[in-house]
Amino acid sequence: MTRPAPDPATDPATDPGPTAADGDDTSFPLARTCPFTPPDDYAGMRERADLTRARIPSGKRPWLVTRHEDVRAALSHPAASSDARNPAFPALGDGEQVVAAELRPFIRMDPPDHTLVRRMLVGEFTVRRVRAMRPAIEAVCAEQVEYLLSRPAPADLVADYANRVSTTVICRLLGVPLEDLEFFRRITSISGSRDSTEEEVGAALGELFGLIDRLIDDKAKDPRDDLISRLATGPLARGEITRHSLLSQIGITLNAGHETSRNMIPLAALALLEHPEQLELLREDPQLWPGAVDELLRYLSVADVITLRVATEDIPLSSGTIPAGDGYIALLGAANHDPGAFPEPGRLDVRRTQRNHVAFGYGTHQCVGQNLGRLEIEIALRTLFDRVPTLRSELALADLPARSSSAIFGLDEVPVSW
Numbered sequence: 001m002t003r004p005a006p007d008p009a010t011d012p013a014t015d016p017g018p019t020a021a022d023g024d025d026t027s028f029p030l031a032r033t034c035p036f037t038p039p040d041d042y043a044g045m046r047e048r049a050d051l052t053r054a055r056i057p058s059g060k061r062p063w064l065v066t067r068h069e070d071v072r073a074a075l076s077h078p079a080a081s082s083d084a085r086n087p088a089f090p091a092l093g094d095g096e097q098v099v100a101a102e103l104r105p106f107i108r109m110d111p112p113d114h115t116l117v118r119r120m121l122v123g124e125f126t127v128r129r130v131r132a133m134r135p136a137i138e139a140v141c142a143e144q145v146e147y148l149l150s151r152p153a154p155a156d157l158v159a160d161y162a163n164r165v166s167t168t169v170i171c172r173l174l175g176v177p178l179e180d181l182e183f184f185r186r187i188t189s190i191s192g193s194r195d196s197t198e199e200e201v202g203a204a205l206g207e208l209f210g211l212i213d214r215l216i217d218d219k220a221k222d223p224r225d226d227l228i229s230r231l232a233t234g235p236l237a238r239g240e241i242t243r244h245s246l247l248s249q250i251g252i253t254l255n256a257g258h259e260t261s262r263n264m265i266p267l268a269a270l271a272l273l274e275h276p277e278q279l280e281l282l283r284e285d286p287q288l289w290p291g292a293v294d295e296l297l298r299y300l301s302v303a304d305v306i307t308l309r310v311a312t313e314d315i316p317l318s319s320g321t322i323p324a325g326d327g328y329i330a331l332l333g334a335a336n337h338d339p340g341a342f343p344e345p346g347r348l349d350v351r352r353t354q355r356n357h358v359a360f361g362y363g364t365h366q367c368v369g370q371n372l373g374r375l376e377i378e379i380a381l382r383t384l385f386d387r388v389p390t391l392r393s394e395l396a397l398a399d400l401p402a403r404s405s406s407a408i409f410g411l412d413e414v415p416v417s418w
């Protein structure tokens with residue numbers, strides 16, 4: 001076990017910036033060479049005897065954790081802090097840290113604050129509750145696939161299907177009225193982009209919060225069967241959460257639930273089109289679908305770089321110790337493609353039976369919406385391939401524009417015909 005050299009620049013405020021000694025730092029985030037697989041350099045990092053140090057756009061130098069066992073250990077360690085108010089927090093976008101520190105969405109909180117909020121939400125996403133949403137999700141997908149088919153070919157699988165499915169499902173869950181959907185779609189494309197400046201993110205979130213604020217008032221007076229109504233008449237009415245925090249928690253749930261599915265659905269559809277023998281297996285035996293969704297989540301690992309942390313104490317890992325006070329990124333894609341955990345990780349195999357992937361993270365912050373995410377992806381893909389059996393991509397993989405500006409990997413556009 002090799003311990004990384006002690007770092008004098010643990011506090012970014014006093015970090016002198018690039019020096020000759022920093023020459024070996026890996027510039028991060030790295031681009032994917034194939035839209036399906038995490039960056040090639042992760043393989044080398046996993047095999048190195050020690051941890052890799054990155055330099056991210058803010059100039060900070062977090063450690064990169066890449067092995068499957070290390071990623072799980074680094075995310076479940078009690079000293080793993082998600083608190084974005086810590087100056088060492090390795091946010092990738094300029095606006096992200098300021099906004100997260102101010103709004104304090106629970107994805108960027110530590111226990112016990114995190115625990116209180118998570119408890120309020122977890123009941124909304126139980127297997128039972130999500131299962132009850134199946135008919136509604138099927139109806140949304142059926143409607144949106146007809147919309148796709150109504151477009152002149154080539155249509156865009158992202159804008160004309162996946163984005164419409166994911167925004168409609170999450171807005172229904174929360175109780176955002178359909179007439180606010182377009183507004184919501186516009187705002188999330190700004191707030192979810194790493195290219196957006198701090199001012200742009202701030203303005204977009206201000207507008208989004210205006211909408212949620214109004215909905216909280218409406219639903220407190222006239223509650224319906226939706227998440228915002230339950231939180232407004234429950235924890236908010238009882239004084240268990242402030243209005244400011246409630247706004248943030250609804251905002252992050254909207255965003256996290258929308259952006260991930262929006263990016264996963266087209267990428268997963270493409271992956272199956274590129275592996276027709278796997279799609280054929282699913283056509284022959286639809287019972288394989290739930291397992292296939294987990295395999296696609298592992299294989300594509302769209303939330304690869306979302307798991308940003310600061311070590312509040314030394315965190316020992318097989319590849320070295322993250323020193324107390326340092327930021328680190330637990331790379332989910334690197335873990336999900338670790339050959340030590342998944343034989344032939346670069347092979348898409350819908351019959352793979354292992355379920356220990358970390359596409360939804362691991363530990364305290366493991367995705368609260370994972371049951372919904374799985375179901376939504378499954379129904380969206382099944383509906384698409386059942387209704388459009390002749391679906392084909394119009395562009396070669398290498399020509400598809402990657403959406404590198406978002407914290408969640410995806411493609412900007414996927415032109416398809418049928």
Ligand code: HEM
Nearest residue numbers: 106107256257260261303307359360361365367368369373
């Ligand atoms: C569909 C694919 C999805 C993927 C790959 C995904 C991935 C993730 C990951 C990796 C985390 C952990 C972040 C961390 O540890 O810092 C997370 C957390 C979270 N996700 Fe998801 N997610 C998905 C779907 C959803 C959906 C559908 C919702 C809500 C409707 C959702 C809401 C959340 C929330 C609120 C958190 C924060 C949980 C916490 O901090 O305790 N996600 N997600």
